[in-house]
Amino acid sequence: xxxxMHLALxxxxxxxxxxxxxxxxxxxxxxxxxAVGFFLILVGEILPxxxxxLPGLNDGYVLAMGHIIGxxxxxxxxxxxxEYYVFTRTLDFEGSKLFVYLSVIxxxxxxxxxxxxxxxxxxxxxxxxxxxxxxxxxxxxLINIDLIRKIYINIQDTPISKGFIAFMVVFACIFLWKGSxxxxxxxxxxxxxxxxxxxxxxxxICSLAGNLLASIxxxxxxxxxxxxxx
Amino acid sequence: MILLPRGNPVxxxxxxxxxxxxxxxxxxxxxxxxxxxxxxxxxxTGIFIFQSGRLIxxxxxxxxxxxxxxxxxxxxxxxxxxxxxxxxxxRLSPALAFSIHALLHGEVLHRGxxxxxxxxxxxxxxxxxEQRSGCLRIYSHEHIALIFYRDGKPLGFxxxxxxxxxxxxxxxxxxxxxxxxKVDVLVTRGDTEKLLADLMETANIAGLxxxxxxxxQRQREEQENAVSRTLEIREGERRxxxxxxxxKAAQQYLGKIGASLVExxxxxLKLNGASLSDAQLAGxxxxxxxxxxxxxxxxxxxxxxDEMKNGARALLKGP
Numbered sequence: 001x002x003x004x005m006h007l008a009l010x011x012x013x014x015x016x017x018x019x020x021x022x023x024x025x026x027x028x029x030x031x032x033x034x035a036v037g038f039f040l041i042l043v044g045e046i047l048p049x050x051x052x053x054l055p056g057l058n059d060g061y062v063l064a065m066g067h068i069i070g071x072x073x074x075x076x077x078x079x080x081x082x083e084y085y086v087f088t089r090t091l092d093f094e095g096s097k098l099f100v101y102l103s104v105i106x107x108x109x110x111x112x113x114x115x116x117x118x119x120x121x122x123x124x125x126x127x128x129x130x131x132x133x134x135x136x137x138x139x140x141x142l143i144n145i146d147l148i149r150k151i152y153i154n155i156q157d158t159p160i161s162k163g164f165i166a167f168m169v170v171f172a173c174i175f176l177w178k179g180s181x182x183x184x185x186x187x188x189x190x191x192x193x194x195x196x197x198x199x200x201x202x203x204x205i206c207s208l209a210g211n212l213l214a215s216i217x218x219x220x221x222x223x224x225x226x227x228x229x230x
Numbered sequence: 231m232i233l234l235p236r237g238n239p240v241x242x243x244x245x246x247x248x249x250x251x252x253x254x255x256x257x258x259x260x261x262x263x264x265x266x267x268x269x270x271x272x273x274x275t276g277i278f279i280f281q282s283g284r285l286i287x288x289x290x291x292x293x294x295x296x297x298x299x300x301x302x303x304x305x306x307x308x309x310x311x312x313x314x315x316x317x318x319x320x321r322l323s324p325a326l327a328f329s330i331h332a333l334l335h336g337e338v339l340h341r342g343x344x345x346x347x348x349x350x351x352x353x354x355x356x357x358x359x360e361q362r363s364g365c366l367r368i369y370s371h372e373h374i375a376l377i378f379y380r381d382g383k384p385l386g387f388x389x390x391x392x393x394x395x396x397x398x399x400x401x402x403x404x405x406x407x408x409x410x411x412k413v414d415v416l417v418t419r420g421d422t423e424k425l426l427a428d429l430m431e432t433a434n435i436a437g438l439x440x441x442x443x444x445x446x447q448r449q450r451e452e453q454e455n456a457v458s459r460t461l462e463i464r465e466g467e468r469r470x471x472x473x474x475x476x477x478k479a480a481q482q483y484l485g486k487i488g489a490s491l492v493e494x495x496x497x498x499l500k501l502n503g504a505s506l507s508d509a510q511l512a513g514x515x516x517x518x519x520x521x522x523x524x525x526x527x528x529x530x531x532x533x534x535x536d537e538m539k540n541g542a543r544a545l546l547k548g549p
Contacts, residue, residue, distance in 0.1 A: 028523040087524055088487065091494045157485030158525040229527035 005208060010046055012215035017042030019222040027229060030083045030093060032100045037077025038218050040104070044069025046215075064121035064129055068111045071133035076104055078140045081147050081167075088154035131185045137178035141171045160228050166221040173217050177210025234277070234330060234374065236390045237265055237320030247313025251306075252439045258319075259283045259430055265321040266330060269306050272314065276306035279331045281324050284428040287331040298335070300433050307442035326388055326395055329378050331426070333365050336418035345411045353415065358382040364417035370408035465505045468545065472506060475541045480518070483534035484526050491521045511542060 017039045024035030044066050057063075087093045115121065121129065145168050152164040180203045184190060193200035246269055255278070258267075262283040269276035274292035278285060290302035297305050309315055322330065340353075345368070353366075361382035368375045375389040386395035389405065405411060473496050480488030495517045499510050515535050522531045 028520075030524060084524070091487070091491055091521065093521070093524065155485065155487050155525055158487055159484070159527065159530055160525050161485075230529055 005212075009208075009211055009215055012212065012219060013042045013046040016215050016219035016222070017046075019219050019226070023222045023226060024097070028093075029095055029097050029100065030080055030087060032097045033080025033083060034077050035080075035222065036100060036104055037073050037075075037080060038222070040069055040073035040076065041218075044073055060120045060122065060126065061115055064115055064126050065112060067126060067129045067133045068115070069108060071129075071136050072104065072107055072111070074133075074137045074140050076100075078144055081144050081151070085147050085151050085154075088151055127185055127188070131182065134178045134182035134185060138175060138182050141175040141178065145171045145175075160225065163221065163225040163228050166217065166224055170214060170217045170221050173210050173213040175210070177207055177214050180204070180207035180210060234266070234268065234334075236318070236374075237322045237326075240265065240319040240321050242318045244317040244319075245313065246310035246315045246317040249310075249317065250439075251310060252435045255285065255430060255435060259285070263321070264324050264327050265319065266327065268318045268320070269310060270316040270318075271309040271312070273309055274305075276302060276309070277334060278303070278306070279327055279334070281327040281331075281426075284426075285430045286328070286426040286428065287334060288429055289334050299429060300438070303429065303433060303435070304438045304442065307439050308445060311442050311446040323395070328426075329365070329376075329385075329388075329395070332363075332418040333367075333376070333416050336364050336416045339364075339415040339417050341414050343413050343415075345406055345413055348413060350406075350413070353413075357415075362417045364415070367414040367416060368406045368411060369414075370405055370411045373405045373408065375405040469506060472542055472545050475545060476538050479534055479537045479541065480522075483530050483537075484522055487525060488522065488534075491518060495521065506542075506546060511539075515539070 020035040020038040024032045024039065027035075083093065083095075148164050148167050148171070152161055152168075155161050155164070184200070184203050184207065187196075189196060189200045189203060240263075258280055260283065263280045264282055265280055267276075267278040267280075269278075274290055276290045277288070279287040288299055288302040288306070290297040290305045310317075340348075356362075357364075357366075357379055359382065363380045363382075365379060366377040368377070373390055375387060377387055378385040378395060386397050388395055406413075473492065476492045476496070477489040480492045482488075484491065495514050498517065499506075499514060515538070519531050519535060522534070526534075
């Protein structure tokens with residue numbers, strides 16, 4: 001059941017990641033940041049955990065890198081939404097897609113170098129990295145929901161406006177997913193699940209449900225956006 | 231309209247706007263010219279009379295007022311510089327030149343009397359009895375003849391093509407016989423020949439000309455400024471119409487943010503009163519399309535731009 005669920009998640013995130021990456025190519029530069037951010041969820045988090053047969057799954061560096069890429073992911077997409085909000089207020093936008101791609105690759109490479117010059121991350125270190133990443137996800141999800149609400153108000157009579165309502169749904173799902181994971185990590189419920197089975201069960205189910213809904217909503221949102229931007 | 235017979239033509243139908251009049255007057259002076267210059271303008275007629283190289287008389291007549299001497303010269307210069315006048319120069323004998331001066335500055339006793347209605351015999355008798363000096367100006371649509379009197383005695387006749395007073399009355403009488411011929415009776419007071427000054431000596435001809443040139447320059451600049459302002463206003467209205475049309479189209483396809491994007495891209499053109507060129511509009515469409523990609527897809531943007539281009543063509547094609 002668990003592995004089937006992870007496989008389903010992997011499929012949904014593959015679809016969502018593919019759609020979002022494809023979307024990043026053919027649209028305005030600001031969409032590149034947002035779409036690349038969602039694509040990084042696939043790269044950084046889902047692939048290492050969802051596909052047990054991937055090489056290096058038990059490698060501490062690979063797992064730590066996955067968490068770091070997850071953190072980069074929410075930062076990049078939040079930056080994209082901030083830029084979009086600034087655009088709706090000032091009508092100014094700048095930068096190039098290539099710069100976005102290169103910047104993201106640069107940050108990932110720098111993170112890899114950081115990991116490699118330090119001792120191999122232990123499970124405890126990885127837990128701390130995960131907590132940092134999930135904290136970013138939780139609070140930036142809430143901030144993004146508010147930011148997207150403001151964007152929607154500014155552009156509500158444009159062809160694309162309803163796509164931003166879909167993004168609010170996406171971040172609500174992500175909040176559920178990452179909030180549950182943060183809760184599990186902060187209290188280390190995995191280690192003490194015997195003492196708190198219900199909390200652990202609810203948190204795990206919320207995490208999986210949020211993850212599944214997020215993957216479906218991300219893919220659907222980008223498909224919907226592609227339809228709106230035809 | 232100053233009615234004078236044409237003397238012996240020296241130059242006819244010259245555009246005075248293309249002549250440096252102070253130089254021309256100086257040449258006439260040095261050549262001891264005797265005769266008169268007739269300037270015809272839409273506003274009035276100017277007459278400069280030379281006697282043996284001396285500018286003895288200047289008159290400028292309009293339907294509203296008559297100017298003489300320096301004022302007449304200044305006004306003639308002003309009108310000449312406009313470039314839409316006509317200058318004729320006729321040679322006369324010195325005596326006739328003076329007579330014409332006396333005639334122009336004399337008093338009009340009767341004007342425009344129809345020769346078929348007037349008792350010409352009693353008029354001549356009256357001239358003799360009252361010992362008048364002056365002339366009878368007989369004119370039809372095409373010709374003019376003058377009969378000069380001094381102290382009630384006829385001196386002679388002057389008509390088109392004459393350079394001096396003639397003693398035969400044939401031509402003058404033939405004018406009087408033409409249909410619609412009229413007569414003016416003009417009288418002069420005394421013999422003022424000795425008192426006439428040379429206006430070219432007493433007047434600052436170059437100064438008057440310079441002033442006229444400056445005045446014309448100022449008027450031209452004013453006209454150009456007025457034309458420029460009119461064009462600017464028209465371009466401004468055209469820009470506003472184009473902007474309003476673009477904003478309406480953008481709002482239709484992109485919503486309120488579309489209208490704002492149009493305004494912003496329009497500002498970026500930095501027209502500063504200049505007219506909208508095709509190159510500027512092409513740049514505007516490109517920039518707008520790039521910004522519009524943030525909120526709409528290519529098909530909607532394409533439709534919007536097509537509508538804008540069609541509208542702009544119609545708006546910018548007008549006068």
